[in-house]
Amino acid sequence: MTVDDPRYGAEVRRRMASLAGAGSFAPAPDIATGLAGNREQGAEIELSCRIGDGQVSEARFRAFGCPHFLAAASWLIDRLRGARRDELADWDWREAAEALEVPAAKFGRLLILQDAVRSVARNWPGTRGSTV
Amino acid sequence: MTVDDPRYGAEVRRRMASLAGAGSFAPAPDIATGLAGNREQGAEIELSCRIGDGQVSEARFRAFGCPHFLAAASWLIDRLRGARRDELADWDWREAAEALEVPAAKFGRLLILQDAVRSVARNWPGTRGSTV
Amino acid sequence: MNDVIYLDNAATTAVDPRVVDAMLECLGPAADFANPSSVGHLPGRRARARVEQARADVAALVAADPAQVIFTSGATEADNLAILGAARFYRERGRHLVTSRTEHPAVLDACRQLEREGFEVTYLKPGPDGIVEPAQVEAALRSDTLLVSLMHVNNEIGVAQDVGAVGRLCRERGVLFHVDAAQGAGKLPLDVNRDCIDLLAITAHKVHGPKGVGALCVRREPRLGLVPMLHGGGQERGLRSGTLATHQVVGLGTALRIAAAEMQVDAARIGALRERLWRGLSALPGVLLNGHPTRRVPGILSVTFDGVEGESLLYALPGFAVSSGSACATTSGEPSYVLRALGRSDRLAQSTLRLSLGRFNTDAEVDRAVETIVAAVERLRSVAPGQSG
Amino acid sequence: MNDVIYLDNAATTAVDPRVVDAMLECLGPAADFANPSSVGHLPGRRARARVEQARADVAALVAADPAQVIFTSGATEADNLAILGAARFYRERGRHLVTSRTEHPAVLDACRQLEREGFEVTYLKPGPDGIVEPAQVEAALRSDTLLVSLMHVNNEIGVAQDVGAVGRLCRERGVLFHVDAAQGAGKLPLDVNRDCIDLLAITAHKVHGPKGVGALCVRREPRLGLVPMLHGGGQERGLRSGTLATHQVVGLGTALRIAAAEMQVDAARIGALRERLWRGLSALPGVLLNGHPTRRVPGILSVTFDGVEGESLLYALPGFAVSSGSACATTSGEPSYVLRALGRSDRLAQSTLRLSLGRFNTDAEVDRAVETIVAAVERLRSVAPGQSG
Numbered sequence A, B: 001m002t003v004d005d006p007r008y009g010a011e012v013r014r015r016m017a018s019l020a021g022a023g024s025f026a027p028a029p030d031i032a033t034g035l036a037g038n039r040e041q042g043a044e045i046e047l048s049c050r051i052g053d054g055q056v057s058e059a060r061f062r063a064f065g066c067p068h069f070l071a072a073a074s075w076l077i078d079r080l081r082g083a084r085r086d087e088l089a090d091w092d093w094r095e096a097a098e099a100l101e102v103p104a105a106k107f108g109r110l111l112i113l114q115d116a117v118r119s120v121a122r123n124w125p126g127t128r129g130s131t132v
Numbered sequence C, D: 001m002n003d004v005i006y007l008d009n010a011a012t013t014a015v016d017p018r019v020v021d022a023m024l025e026c027l028g029p030a031a032d033f034a035n036p037s038s039v040g041h042l043p044g045r046r047a048r049a050r051v052e053q054a055r056a057d058v059a060a061l062v063a064a065d066p067a068q069v070i071f072t073s074g075a076t077e078a079d080n081l082a083i084l085g086a087a088r089f090y091r092e093r094g095r096h097l098v099t100s101r102t103e104h105p106a107v108l109d110a111c112r113q114l115e116r117e118g119f120e121v122t123y124l125k126p127g128p129d130g131i132v133e134p135a136q137v138e139a140a141l142r143s144d145t146l147l148v149s150l151m152h153v154n155n156e157i158g159v160a161q162d163v164g165a166v167g168r169l170c171r172e173r174g175v176l177f178h179v180d181a182a183q184g185a186g187k188l189p190l191d192v193n194r195d196c197i198d199l200l201a202i203t204a205h206k207v208h209g210p211k212g213v214g215a216l217c218v219r220r221e222p223r224l225g226l227v228p229m230l231h232g233g234g235q236e237r238g239l240r241s242g243t244l245a246t247h248q249v250v251g252l253g254t255a256l257r258i259a260a261a262e263m264q265v266d267a268a269r270i271g272a273l274r275e276r277l278w279r280g281l282s283a284l285p286g287v288l289l290n291g292h293p294t295r296r297v298p299g300i301l302s303v304t305f306d307g308v309e310g311e312s313l314l315y316a317l318p319g320f321a322v323s324s325g326s327a328c329a330t331t332s333g334e335p336s337y338v339l340r341a342l343g344r345s346d347r348l349a350q351s352t353l354r355l356s357l358g359r360f361n362t363d364a365e366v367d368r369a370v371e372t373i374v375a376a377v378e379r380l381r382s383v384a385p386g387q388s389g
């Protein structure tokens, strides 16, 4: 009789165990941040990325939300490493939905994640749009 | 926890155990019989009484019916011994109802008993009405 | 149980010890007692898993899909939900129902309730053998007939109807078909697809499961609509609100799983016990079997003893648990409406015993019953008017 | 149960081993398993005697007469029978009902069903402490008000209403009064006469009895009419057909008898556990108690953790069975309608845990819970935006 909580897939469970990547960098010229969502919506995220050589060298997140959302944020941190600005601008939430087996009812929260990623792209150091 | 069948009182149980008085006498000049009821009605009785010295010296019953009715018939046999004709003619079913704790729903059956007793009186040996 | 020999398995049965064990796994503090709706935590999911296993067990018995199974508090509720629920849901389609005079009160009284709500009901009279012929059903169908309700096995006489033939007829005519299988499920084969049964009512306690739990199998393709009777938490897809009683549902599932696995063996053994009983009793003169001699469930024997008053016969059998008819008809003296529908006179109906056998009865018990009943019948006949001596 | 600490006693409770023992006396082949309607034989009368003992036990708990007690499949059915049954019976008297927004779905959905049948329902909004003031009820009464339904103890926040005051008010005004006592019966004193309760719904499984059985106490003097919901064998004076489940009814009776005998001891012990839990949790900043601080049942604690997402908090407590709200509200993410009726924002309602204690919880379990919840709250807050580090 398998009685694992069917709502959460293996990757969500693995990510929630450590929440690797949680934290943030102090503001600095090479740090790009992305904010999206709010608590009233039930999900809020703050991404902070250190940029070097035109790509993300390191990233951190802070998040408020359900396990899928927190796990997706943690997963995203690994995914961001090495990403270029145009990749972030084009990033699609469906990649996270698949990787984390997110149920359809929660796709809206992943859109918040996508907003945050795109906001990092807009805030890319040395870019016109960097102040949003 | 008392789980005796509440439908049947002690006297019914005692009487049903032996059905004392069951049987009948062969027709003879000193035998008066009383018949009442029928099977469609659910109760039928045949009383046969040996008469001597103007009173019932011995009695027997045959009956078809519920335990209250059979027990009442058996009880009646004892009751009849020594009874004079006028006593039978006046006999009232309520006496049996009380003695046997018969529930009201079954009073109709005791009326059949009363009919049989009165029919014995009508059939009393040497009486005009003896052939009914 | 005080050395009483229990021959009233059509009224209810002892819970099989294997079923009791399964129920115990869902009761105490160390057991899977949680609320099966509490899937947010592990104990709740364990309870839910047990409930879903039971749902699969119920479905498997009648070749249904687990999604078709709605748990109820027994066949009374399942019959009511089926008949009232479907009629109220489809009331604009038609207001006519067909059933039989020998149905259980759970069906008859639900039909009477519908009559109060403006429906019309045809009550078919079975033949003297208790069988309702499919042709009778066919003749009763009208253009506004919404539903036919016919029981699988009769609780008083044990006769089994040809529900498959009636089901196929109804399917062809686009009429809903409900079967009260309280007495048949787990004892005779049933297949909701083959038999074209849209609504099937089951109860646990006639087949060595616990009292107070049953199920309604509801057709899903195309999906059948029902107006629920209990409103609340929305359990059972909104069709039956109320906390699912894990141990009860598990008791139902386990009882039906055992019944399915042992149906052939039980049927052979219990059928042989019934034959032994009938051989013994029919050695008496004036003994009649009620219902069709072969189209029947193994365990139920209804016997009329001509010239013997029923209540006194029962009274003479204090060491036995037997019934004068349906367990529901507790008011003594009223002759069984089922036997009367078969054409038995009030007098004969009143002189009837229902003896019903189950998994735990033995040859020795049957022999004791034969001996005691024969003696009692002879004694009562011997004191009845019209005898010599 | 896999070392999970069970703190969800408001959803359901483990059956007390003494209750299990009593139930076992009514199950297996050597037990009193017979149909309590089969009073024509000894096993049936033994079952009936047990059922009547249970009826007396239920009645005694609420100072009712045993003849007032109708057994049902639980509080959902009892609530439905009370509300639908009385409204349909007396529909010519008036078509208005009064209830509150924080009732259980068994009451709210029964009321909605009545709205479909042409009744009008006033849903009172309780104060921020969860209390519905008698004056609010009084103000809502109209000349055509038929029935007031108010719960005894709320299942999410544990607040106890002053049902006596509301009852006396209704009695004076000639309005029927129904109380859903699913969460309160056996935990706080109730007296149907003193509190002027015409209809009282009880369930066994919130007080260490089995799931799937309950009772409705119905006023007898003068006799209150009800339209039954289940039609059939005519059990329970025709108000609730269906074979009485002896073991279930005995489980209910035994559980309530134990609850009555041990009410004071249990209330003191469980109340102390709740205080210990609250002291531990409220050491955290941003923690709010839901519901009135003192007018409450001992076992239920509803706590809001500001700045913590509820689903993730639950996720972080795999070793505990706790609830985010009512057991019925299984769809995660939807904030509790009870907490919203109290004026909590969606965000705060969503950040709430219901911890509910029962007879089998210990100090050590509470301490483990405090430790784990505090750690989880701190961890989740530490990864949330707006924190430093």
Ligand SMILES: Cc1ncc(COP(=O)(O)O)c(C=O)c1O
Pocket (backbone or CB within 6 Å): C073, C074, C075, C076, C077, C079, C104, C106, C151, C153, C154, C155, C180, C182, C183, C203, C204, C212, C213, C214, D241, D242, D243
């Ligand atoms: C044929 C039939 N239908 C329905 C029922 C009612 O079932 P339950 O006792 O589960 O309510 C019974 C037995 O009581 C029955 O024999």
Ligand SMILES: Cc1ncc(COP(=O)(O)O)c(C=O)c1O
Pocket (backbone or CB within 6 Å): C241, C242, C243, D073, D074, D075, D076, D077, D079, D104, D106, D151, D153, D154, D155, D180, D182, D183, D203, D204, D212, D213, D214
């Ligand atoms: C307040 C309240 N009323 C009614 C019910 C329904 O009771 P049952 O589960 O017995 O149907 C519950 C619990 O589920 C409850 O907490």
